[in-house]
Amino acid sequence: MIVRAVVEGRAVDADARFALEARYGHFTAMQVRDRRTRGLAHHLDRLAAANLEVFGAALDRAAVLGSIRAVLGDDLRDAGVRVYVVEHDGRPRVVATAAPPTEVSARPQRVTAVAYQRYLPHIKKAAGFAQAHIRRAAGPLGFDEALLTTGDGLISEGAITNVGCLSGGRLLWPDAPMLHGTAMRLLEDLDVPQERRPLRVADLPGFDLVFLCNSHGVVAVGEVDGVPLRQDAETLARLLAFYDALPWDPLD
Template sequence: MTRRAAIEGKPVGSDAYVALEARYGHFTAMQVRDRRTRGLDLHLERLESANLELFGVALDRAAVLGSIRAVLGDDVRDASVRVYVVESGGRPLVMATAAPPFHLSGRPQSVKPVVYQRYLPHIKQAAGFPQAHLIRQVARDGFDEALLTTEDGVISEGAITNLGGFAGGRLIWPDAPMLRGITMGLLQRMDVPQERRPLKVAALPELDQVFLCNSRGVVPVSRVGDVELRQDGELMARVIGFYDAIAGDPLD
C-alpha cells in the first residue's frame, strides 16, 4: 500500500501529512491487523490526557476514530497507523496516517546507552528530531536502539521503546520519567509480580532477561554496549505469547 493521510475524517493527498506532523502537538502509533488494534482504550487515553495538557481541551474521539477509518478506506485491513493531534489555525487538528504494516523479525536487539532525557517525557511528541537523531547515531555504531539514561546511568526508556526485564520471576520496569508505551501498558496486565524501581545500565547483566517493547511488538535484548546479556527463551516465549494472545479492538 502507499502512504495515506486523513484530516478530521476526510482523506487528503498522500503528502499532506508532511507539513503537519512536525507541528506542535502529540500522537500515538499503532499496528492495525484485520482492521483491529491492541489497546485502543490506552491509545485514546494517551491522546486524551496529552490533549488536555497541551491544548486545554477534551479530545474529539469521533474525529480520531473517523480519521483512522478514513485513512484505511474500504480496502486496507493491515497497516501502520499514526494519529496526530497538532495545532493548526489556533486549534487542535486530528490527522491520521497509514503506511505498510511493520512485521517484527524477533531478532535480539542491541542497545547503546546515551545520556539524554526528553522534555515532557510522558507525552508522545509530534516533533521527534532528538530521538531520530540518536537512533541514527547509534545505528552507525552497529546498535539497534538508543537507551536513554541520566549522567549516572539510570535508565528511563529507549528512543522509541520501553525497556523491561525479569529478575527472580518478577517483571521489572524502570522507575524514571518516561513515556508509558501502549505495549508496556498491556504487558502490565500480565499475571506476574511486577515492580518499578530505579534501574541502572550496570544492573542489566544481573537480570534473567531484558526486552524492548513498543507498538511493533516485543523483542529480547542481547547486548547493552559491549556487554552480552542473559537470554531466557522460556521467559521471552511467555511474554510474547501473552502479547500475541491479546485480542485486537475493532476500528469499524
C-alpha cells in the first residue's frame, strides 16, 4: 500500500502516481530502516545504467536522492521505497513512492519452475505484467516464488529475486540472462569462491543450500515443485550473518 508519492520532489496523489508508475521506464526498490538503506551505490548505478539504455540520457543522481528524501519526508524512518524513472510528457521523470517496510520471511520458501524469460532482463522495468501474473498464479497453489527458466529447466532468476546456490563452500549463480540485483551484488563480496554456471531445476536437490535474495533480504528455498531441498544449517547461518552485518548507507 503506497502511503506517499512524489514526482521530481513534489507530492502527488495516488492517481497521478499510478499514471506515472505504469508508464515506459525503469526502477529500483529498496528497504529503508532509520533513513538508511543497503547498497545505495548499487541502486544509483542500476538506475544510471538503465537510464542510458532506456532513455539515452545520464541520470541526475542528486534528483534521485532528493526524491527519496522527499518521499520519506520528516516522519518516515522505515519504509519500502521505489524510485522510478518513467517517460511523461515526452521526457523522463523521477517518481518515488513509499510503502510500509517489508521483512523477509524466515520460513524456507516453496518455489515452482515456470518457463519464461524476460525481455531485457538486466533492466528492472517499470511495467511487469508477466512477472506479476506468474506470482499471482503461483500463490494459490501454495508457492511463495517462481523460478524463471527456459523450456528445458535452465534457471535464470526468480520472478522478483535472484537465485543462488552454495555447494562445498562455493557460491554459484546462474549463468543466464538476468537482473543483477542489488542484494546479489552485495553477496558477491562474501569471502568464498564464486562462479556463474548453468544451473537447472534438476540440479537443485544436490546443493547444500539454495536461496533467494532481493532488497527484502535472504531466505532459504525449502522445496521446488514439491521436491525437498537440503538446508545446511551452518551454511545458511554464515550466509545470513554476512548479509545482516552489511552496512546501511545514510539517505540524509
